[in-house]
Amino acid sequence: MKKVTAGHDALGKFAPKFAELNDDVLFGEIWSREDKLSARDRSLITVSALMASGILDSSLQFHIQNAKNHGVTPEEMSEVLTHLSFYAGWPKAWAAFRMAKEIYGEENQ
Structure with missing residues (x-):
């Protein structure tokens, strides 16, 4: 790493x-x-913890990018954020999805 x-x-x-x-x-x-x-796995855990805590700033952005760098696919990230939305809150999911969509790029929009 x-x-x-x-x-x-x-x-x-x-x-x-x-x-x-x-x-x-x-x-x-x-x-x-x-x-x-x-x-x-650490990346997925960290993204989950940050989103659930409402840390929707550059820290979350860094860790979504880190998750992508460690092999988390767009489909997996989408599934994680969707699952988290029911526990962490809908507005937090919207914010995280905006970041993930930007990080994973045009090919996944």
Whole structure:
């Protein structure tokens, strides 16, 4: 998996410990444990958690893209978001679908 540097890039000087935990621990240690849970599955779990929590910003966008990069198909993403809509809420699903549609591109519209 490609090294994530978002924490250091955005907060490295202001919040160096948070940046370290984000980049080195969360993405470096936890996400790298693919023998325990695949990056694909971690991506789906993360998209689900963010949507359910109402975090409908660039974090969700990043993780939908990450899910696509880890092999989640447009059909699978659509099914996940549809399923989540009944638990997380219809407006959250609409927001997530807009992001997913943009990320998965014209071929799936």
